[in-house]
Amino acid sequence: MNTLILKTTSRFLFTLLLLLSVFLLLRGHNEPGGGFIGALVAVGAYALFALAHGLSAARKLLPLPPLRLVGWGLLVALLSALPALLLGQPLMTGQWFSLLGVKVGTPVIFDIGVYLTVFGALLAAIFGLEEAAHHPSEGA
Template identity: 45%
Template sequence: MQTLIFRTAAPFLTGLMLMFSVFVMLRGHNEPGGGFTGGLIAASAFAIHGIAFGVPAVRRALYFHPMAVAGFGLFLAAIAGLPSLLFGVPFLTGLWASPSLLGVSVDLSTVMFFDIGVYFVVVGSFTSIALALEDREHD
Protein backbone atom coordinates (compact mmCIF):
# COMPACT_ATOMS: atom_id res chain seq x y z
CA MET A 1 0.00 0.00 0.00
CA GLN A 2 1.87 3.04 -1.23
CA THR A 3 -0.64 5.86 -0.56
CA LEU A 4 0.68 9.21 0.59
CA ILE A 5 -1.59 9.28 3.64
CA PHE A 6 -0.49 5.82 4.81
CA ARG A 7 3.20 6.55 4.25
CA THR A 8 2.82 9.81 6.20
CA ALA A 9 0.93 8.25 9.11
CA ALA A 10 2.93 5.00 9.36
CA PRO A 11 5.96 6.37 11.27
CA PHE A 12 3.73 8.01 13.89
CA LEU A 13 1.58 4.91 14.20
CA THR A 14 4.65 2.70 14.47
CA GLY A 15 6.15 4.83 17.24
CA LEU A 16 2.87 4.98 19.14
CA MET A 17 2.39 1.22 18.87
CA LEU A 18 5.94 0.54 20.08
CA MET A 19 5.47 2.76 23.11
CA PHE A 20 2.13 1.11 23.87
CA SER A 21 3.71 -2.34 23.52
CA VAL A 22 6.32 -1.48 26.16
CA PHE A 23 3.54 -0.19 28.44
CA VAL A 24 1.53 -3.40 28.00
CA MET A 25 4.63 -5.51 28.61
CA LEU A 26 5.60 -3.72 31.83
CA ARG A 27 2.14 -3.83 33.35
CA GLY A 28 1.67 -7.46 32.43
CA HIS A 29 2.78 -9.18 35.60
CA ASN A 30 0.33 -7.10 37.68
CA GLU A 31 -2.59 -6.70 35.27
CA PRO A 32 -3.64 -8.10 31.87
CA GLY A 33 -0.88 -7.90 29.29
CA GLY A 34 2.65 -9.13 29.48
CA GLY A 35 5.51 -10.01 27.22
CA PHE A 36 3.49 -11.99 24.70
CA THR A 37 0.79 -9.37 24.19
CA GLY A 38 3.30 -6.51 24.10
CA GLY A 39 5.46 -8.42 21.64
CA LEU A 40 2.52 -8.97 19.30
CA ILE A 41 1.75 -5.25 19.35
CA ALA A 42 5.40 -4.40 18.58
CA ALA A 43 5.57 -6.96 15.76
CA SER A 44 2.38 -5.46 14.32
CA ALA A 45 4.03 -2.04 14.42
CA PHE A 46 6.99 -3.34 12.42
CA ALA A 47 4.59 -5.02 9.98
CA ILE A 48 2.81 -1.69 9.41
CA HIS A 49 6.17 -0.02 8.85
CA GLY A 50 7.07 -2.77 6.38
CA ILE A 51 3.84 -2.38 4.45
CA ALA A 52 4.40 1.36 4.18
CA PHE A 53 8.13 1.46 3.39
CA GLY A 54 9.18 -2.07 2.47
CA VAL A 55 11.24 -4.80 4.07
CA PRO A 56 14.66 -3.07 3.76
CA ALA A 57 13.37 -0.11 5.79
CA VAL A 58 12.23 -2.41 8.61
CA ARG A 59 15.55 -4.26 8.60
CA ARG A 60 17.35 -0.91 8.94
CA ALA A 61 15.00 0.18 11.74
CA LEU A 62 15.52 -3.04 13.71
CA TYR A 63 19.33 -2.82 13.44
CA PHE A 64 19.67 -6.46 14.62
CA HIS A 65 18.39 -9.46 12.68
CA PRO A 66 14.95 -10.45 14.01
CA MET A 67 16.08 -13.97 14.87
CA ALA A 68 18.99 -12.52 16.87
CA VAL A 69 16.41 -10.50 18.83
CA ALA A 70 14.42 -13.69 19.44
CA GLY A 71 17.57 -15.53 20.54
CA PHE A 72 18.46 -12.76 22.97
CA GLY A 73 14.94 -12.94 24.40
CA LEU A 74 15.19 -16.69 24.87
CA PHE A 75 18.55 -16.25 26.60
CA LEU A 76 17.12 -13.55 28.89
CA ALA A 77 14.07 -15.67 29.77
CA ALA A 78 16.31 -18.62 30.63
CA ILE A 79 18.65 -16.44 32.70
CA ALA A 80 15.62 -15.19 34.67
CA GLY A 81 15.24 -18.67 36.11
CA LEU A 82 18.80 -19.04 37.39
CA PRO A 83 18.44 -16.94 40.57
CA SER A 84 15.77 -19.34 41.80
CA LEU A 85 18.27 -22.21 41.58
CA LEU A 86 20.75 -20.20 43.65
CA PHE A 87 18.15 -19.85 46.41
CA GLY A 88 17.26 -23.55 46.34
CA VAL A 89 13.74 -23.21 44.97
CA PRO A 90 12.38 -24.73 41.72
CA PHE A 91 13.54 -23.28 38.39
CA LEU A 92 11.61 -20.14 37.28
CA THR A 93 10.15 -19.52 40.75
CA GLY A 94 9.50 -15.79 41.04
CA LEU A 95 11.84 -13.86 43.32
CA TRP A 96 11.49 -10.21 44.28
CA ALA A 97 13.89 -7.56 45.52
CA SER A 98 13.40 -3.90 46.43
CA PRO A 99 16.75 -2.10 46.18
CA SER A 100 16.90 1.58 47.01
CA LEU A 101 18.06 3.82 44.18
CA LEU A 102 18.61 7.50 45.05
CA GLY A 103 16.27 7.14 48.02
CA VAL A 104 13.49 5.55 45.97
CA SER A 105 12.56 1.90 46.43
CA VAL A 106 12.58 0.09 43.07
CA ASP A 107 10.70 -3.23 42.91
CA LEU A 108 12.45 -5.81 40.71
CA SER A 109 11.50 -9.40 40.06
CA THR A 110 12.68 -12.34 38.02
CA VAL A 111 9.15 -12.46 36.59
CA MET A 112 9.71 -9.05 34.99
CA PHE A 113 12.93 -10.22 33.35
CA PHE A 114 11.15 -13.34 32.08
CA ASP A 115 8.40 -11.12 30.60
CA ILE A 116 11.01 -8.95 28.88
CA GLY A 117 12.60 -12.10 27.44
CA VAL A 118 9.23 -13.32 26.13
CA TYR A 119 8.66 -9.86 24.62
CA PHE A 120 11.90 -10.08 22.64
CA VAL A 121 11.19 -13.67 21.53
CA VAL A 122 7.76 -12.70 20.21
CA VAL A 123 9.00 -9.49 18.55
CA GLY A 124 11.89 -11.29 16.87
CA SER A 125 10.03 -14.37 15.69
CA PHE A 126 6.84 -12.68 14.51
CA THR A 127 8.74 -9.85 12.82
CA SER A 128 10.90 -12.43 11.07
CA ILE A 129 7.78 -14.23 9.83
CA ALA A 130 6.13 -10.98 8.71
CA LEU A 131 9.26 -9.83 6.87
CA ALA A 132 9.60 -13.20 5.14
CA LEU A 133 5.99 -13.08 4.01
CA GLU A 134 6.27 -9.47 2.84
CA ASP A 135 9.53 -10.19 1.01
CA ARG A 136 8.02 -13.25 -0.65
CA GLU A 137 4.97 -11.27 -1.75
CA HIS A 138 7.14 -8.86 -3.74
CA ASP A 139 9.12 -11.58 -5.56
Protein backbone atom coordinates (compact mmCIF):
# COMPACT_ATOMS: atom_id res chain seq x y z
CA MET A 1 0.00 0.00 0.00
CA ASN A 2 1.54 3.22 -1.09
CA THR A 3 -0.32 6.30 0.03
CA LEU A 4 1.36 9.32 1.52
CA ILE A 5 -1.39 9.97 4.01
CA LEU A 6 -1.31 6.48 5.44
CA LYS A 7 2.49 6.47 5.53
CA THR A 8 2.64 9.73 7.44
CA THR A 9 -0.22 9.21 9.82
CA SER A 10 0.69 5.61 10.56
CA ARG A 11 3.92 6.74 12.24
CA PHE A 12 1.99 8.87 14.71
CA LEU A 13 -0.82 6.41 15.09
CA PHE A 14 1.63 3.60 15.74
CA THR A 15 3.22 5.42 18.65
CA LEU A 16 -0.10 6.58 20.00
CA LEU A 17 -1.67 3.13 19.76
CA LEU A 18 1.29 1.51 21.49
CA LEU A 19 1.08 4.04 24.30
CA LEU A 20 -2.65 3.43 24.53
CA SER A 21 -2.05 -0.31 24.62
CA VAL A 22 0.38 -0.06 27.54
CA PHE A 23 -1.97 2.37 29.25
CA LEU A 24 -4.85 -0.07 28.88
CA LEU A 25 -2.70 -2.89 30.19
CA LEU A 26 -1.58 -1.06 33.31
CA ARG A 27 -4.85 0.50 34.30
CA GLY A 28 -6.77 -2.65 33.55
CA HIS A 29 -7.05 -3.72 37.14
CA ASN A 30 -9.18 -0.75 38.11
CA GLU A 31 -10.62 0.72 34.90
CA PRO A 32 -11.76 -0.84 31.60
CA GLY A 33 -8.73 -2.42 29.97
CA GLY A 34 -6.39 -5.27 30.74
CA GLY A 35 -3.78 -7.47 29.12
CA PHE A 36 -6.01 -8.97 26.46
CA ILE A 37 -7.44 -5.67 25.24
CA GLY A 38 -4.06 -3.98 25.46
CA ALA A 39 -2.51 -6.71 23.34
CA LEU A 40 -5.24 -6.38 20.70
CA VAL A 41 -4.54 -2.64 20.42
CA ALA A 42 -0.81 -3.30 20.07
CA VAL A 43 -1.45 -5.87 17.34
CA GLY A 44 -3.60 -3.28 15.58
CA ALA A 45 -0.72 -0.81 15.77
CA TYR A 46 1.75 -3.25 14.23
CA ALA A 47 -0.72 -4.41 11.59
CA LEU A 48 -1.30 -0.80 10.55
CA PHE A 49 2.40 -0.06 10.43
CA ALA A 50 3.07 -3.17 8.37
CA LEU A 51 0.36 -2.16 5.88
CA ALA A 52 1.88 1.28 5.43
CA HIS A 53 5.61 0.57 5.57
CA GLY A 54 5.97 -3.08 4.73
CA LEU A 55 6.55 -6.15 6.79
CA SER A 56 10.29 -5.89 7.32
CA ALA A 57 10.02 -2.36 8.63
CA ALA A 58 7.38 -3.51 11.13
CA ARG A 59 9.47 -6.50 12.13
CA LYS A 60 12.40 -4.20 12.90
CA LEU A 61 10.28 -2.45 15.50
CA LEU A 62 9.78 -5.69 17.43
CA PRO A 63 12.17 -6.50 20.25
CA LEU A 64 11.75 -10.25 19.67
CA PRO A 65 10.16 -12.45 16.98
CA PRO A 66 6.42 -12.90 17.72
CA LEU A 67 6.64 -16.56 18.67
CA ARG A 68 9.40 -15.84 21.16
CA LEU A 69 7.06 -13.29 22.72
CA VAL A 70 4.51 -16.08 23.11
CA GLY A 71 7.05 -18.17 24.97
CA TRP A 72 8.06 -15.32 27.24
CA GLY A 73 4.44 -14.44 27.88
CA LEU A 74 3.58 -17.95 28.99
CA LEU A 75 6.70 -18.07 31.14
CA VAL A 76 5.92 -14.76 32.82
CA ALA A 77 2.33 -15.86 33.48
CA LEU A 78 3.53 -19.15 34.90
CA LEU A 79 6.16 -17.51 37.11
CA SER A 80 3.58 -15.12 38.51
CA ALA A 81 1.64 -18.12 39.77
CA LEU A 82 4.54 -19.59 41.72
CA PRO A 83 5.34 -17.19 44.59
CA ALA A 84 2.14 -18.26 46.34
CA LEU A 85 3.43 -21.83 46.39
CA LEU A 86 6.62 -20.75 48.14
CA LEU A 87 4.49 -19.11 50.82
CA GLY A 88 2.49 -22.30 51.26
CA GLN A 89 -0.66 -20.85 49.71
CA PRO A 90 -2.68 -22.34 46.82
CA LEU A 91 -1.21 -21.78 43.37
CA MET A 92 -1.83 -18.30 41.91
CA THR A 93 -2.87 -16.65 45.17
CA GLY A 94 -2.24 -12.96 44.47
CA GLN A 95 0.75 -11.40 46.27
CA TRP A 96 0.66 -7.63 46.63
CA PHE A 97 3.29 -5.17 47.71
CA SER A 98 3.85 -1.46 47.39
CA LEU A 99 6.54 -0.16 45.06
CA LEU A 100 7.23 3.60 45.26
CA GLY A 101 3.69 4.17 46.38
CA VAL A 102 2.19 2.09 43.54
CA LYS A 103 0.48 -1.16 44.34
CA VAL A 104 2.08 -3.99 42.42
CA GLY A 105 0.99 -7.60 42.58
CA THR A 106 1.43 -10.93 40.90
CA PRO A 107 -1.96 -10.58 39.10
CA VAL A 108 -0.53 -7.55 37.29
CA ILE A 109 2.51 -9.59 36.30
CA PHE A 110 0.17 -12.35 35.16
CA ASP A 111 -1.68 -9.80 33.04
CA ILE A 112 1.62 -8.79 31.43
CA GLY A 113 2.09 -12.47 30.55
CA VAL A 114 -1.37 -12.52 28.98
CA TYR A 115 -0.49 -9.37 27.06
CA LEU A 116 2.73 -10.80 25.65
CA THR A 117 1.17 -14.14 24.70
CA VAL A 118 -1.87 -12.74 22.92
CA PHE A 119 0.22 -10.08 21.22
CA GLY A 120 2.80 -12.59 20.00
CA ALA A 121 0.32 -15.20 18.82
CA LEU A 122 -1.88 -12.81 16.85
CA LEU A 123 1.07 -11.01 15.39
CA ALA A 124 2.62 -14.30 14.32
CA ALA A 125 -0.58 -15.09 12.44
CA ILE A 126 -0.91 -11.67 10.83
CA PHE A 127 2.75 -11.36 9.86
CA GLY A 128 2.77 -14.92 8.58
CA LEU A 129 -0.29 -14.31 6.43
CA GLU A 130 1.05 -11.02 5.18
CA GLU A 131 4.31 -12.63 4.24
CA ALA A 132 2.43 -15.36 2.41
CA ALA A 133 0.27 -12.75 0.66
CA HIS A 134 3.35 -11.75 -1.30
CA HIS A 135 3.59 -15.30 -2.60
CA PRO A 136 -0.03 -16.16 -3.30
CA SER A 137 -0.79 -19.62 -4.59
CA GLU A 138 -3.47 -21.12 -6.76
CA GLY A 139 -6.78 -22.29 -5.36
CA ALA A 140 -7.72 -22.44 -1.72
